[in-house]
Amino acid sequence: NAGVTQTPKFQVLKTGQSMTLQCAQDMNHEYMSWYRQDPGMGLRLIHYSVGAGITDQGEVPNGYNVSRSTTEDFPLRLLSAAPSQTSVYFCASRPLGQNNEQFFGPGTRLTVL
Amino acid sequence: GDSVTQMEGPVTLSEEAFLTINCTYTATGYPSLFWYVQYPGEGLQLLLKATKADDKGSNKGFEATYRKETTSFHLEKGSVQVSDSAVYFCALTGPTTDSWGKLQFGAGTQVVVTP
Numbered sequence: 001n002a003g004v005t006q007t008p009k010f011q012v013l014k015t016g017q018s019m020t021l022q023c024a025q026d027m028n029h030e031y032m033s034w035y036r037q038d039p040g041m042g043l044r045l046i047h048y049s050v051g052a053g054i055t056d057q058g059e060v061p062n063g064y065n066v067s068r069s070t071t072e073d074f075p076l077r078l079l080s081a082a083p084s085q086t087s088v089y090f091c092a093s094r095p096l097g098q099n100n101e102q103f104f105g106p107g108t109r110l111t112v113l
Numbered sequence: 114g115d116s117v118t119q120m121e122g123p124v125t126l127s128e129e130a131f132l133t134i135n136c137t138y139t140a141t142g143y144p145s146l147f148w149y150v151q152y153p154g155e156g157l158q159l160l161l162k163a164t165k166a167d168d169k170g171s172n173k174g175f176e177a178t179y180r181k182e183t184t185s186f187h188l189e190k191g192s193v194q195v196s197d198s199a200v201y202f203c204a205l206t207g208p209t210t211d212s213w214g215k216l217q218f219g220a221g222t223q224v225v226v227t228p
Contacts, residue, residue: 004156031214042117042202042218043157050214058215090156098213099145099164099206104156 001026004105006091012111013081021076021108023091030096032074036060036087043090049074050096081112115140119203119219126193126226134188134222136203144205146179146186147216151200160201198226
């Protein structure tokens with residue numbers, strides 16, 4: 001199993017550009033989520049999904065869109081990048097149910113100039 | 114809302130020293146508590162967890178006990194190694210169904226172990 005994979009590893013954008021961060025998992029997990037990691041703030045939940053066709057907002061959803069057309073994939077879209085979106089982004093997946101472990105991808109480091 | 118507070122780092126230790134990282138939380142009901150570790154350049158990995166009061170989670174020589182009376186979940190290791198150098202995150206999930214997958218993280222504590 002590859003686990004949770006993310007592409008790209010690094011990305012530099014200019015303000016106003018759009019892009020999609022890719023996330024895929026091969027563990028057949030129903031639950032997938034996106035977090036951003038900023039210095040001194042830990043990780044904060046952006047969006048999550050409990051299954052194909054179902055998404056919902058987390059703590060910091062503004063400026064980001066998601067969709068879940070398959071169990072395996074959960075892309076994160078930035079429609080118009082802003083410098084405040086400079087961060088490290090982590091995708092995670094887990095089986096449904098209480099107390100199940102979340103598995104994290106290696107992260108995407110995004111810089112918006 | 115729920116929140117997690119952990120001690121600021123960096124924490125610098127010599128090899129074989131005792132490590133404690135304090136973590137306290139604010140939450141309604143009975144959350145589940147976790148410690149995640151992030152090695153340089155990698156994603157987060159679950160280190161240990163505790164799901165009810167007085168539970169002790171343990172893994173790789175690390176331990177943490179769920180203390181409901183003090184709302185704490187401090188991480189300890191008796192003898193650290195250089196390979197333990199990482200950032201450690203305390204986190205919780207709420208007791209309701211819609212909160213099971215939503216990790217609430219502390220700010221993270223960087224630990225540096227020197228030979």
